[in-house]
Amino acid sequence: MLNNLHLYNKGVRVKPRSKHEIRGFARLVRQHFQDDIHKPFDVLNCLEIDLPKATAYDFSFEPKEKGYMKDVEASVSPDDMVMYIRQDVFDALYNNDSRARFTIAHEFWPFVHA
Incomplete structure (x- = not known):
């Protein structure tokens, strides 16, 4: 369930990363999820197919109405494996x-x- 932590944009704290670290990680993700890393990353395919497969179908996503989400465009609940x-x-x-x-x-x- 979407809780107040996510509704108020407090999010999940992560260790700050350098551009070099982020680019390296993005390259690894591309290599894992697509054949040609030089093509634009297929975010929709990753959301609907790749992430569910990679998590033994524990991951899911739920579109929510704007009135419910307010100014939050997307939010995650890692413990529940859900993206809103x-x-x-x-x-x-x-x-x-x-x-x-x-x-x-x-x-x-x-x-x-992880």
Whole structure:
């Protein structure tokens, strides 16, 4: 369930990383989830197919209405293996919107860094 921690943008604290570390990690994720690392990362495929498979189908995502999510575009509950995505952001992702792609890719971290 989406709790107050996520609704108020407090999020999950993670150790700060350098650009070099982030790029290296992104390269590893690309290598794991797609054949050609030089193509744009298929965020939608990762969300709908790759992450569920990689987590033995424990991972799921739930689009939520904007009225419920308010200003939060996406939020994760790593303990529950759920990503909540505001409906308008999810719709934009289907239209390959770059901001939506970035937003969802940013939320992958708690599920793939372990």
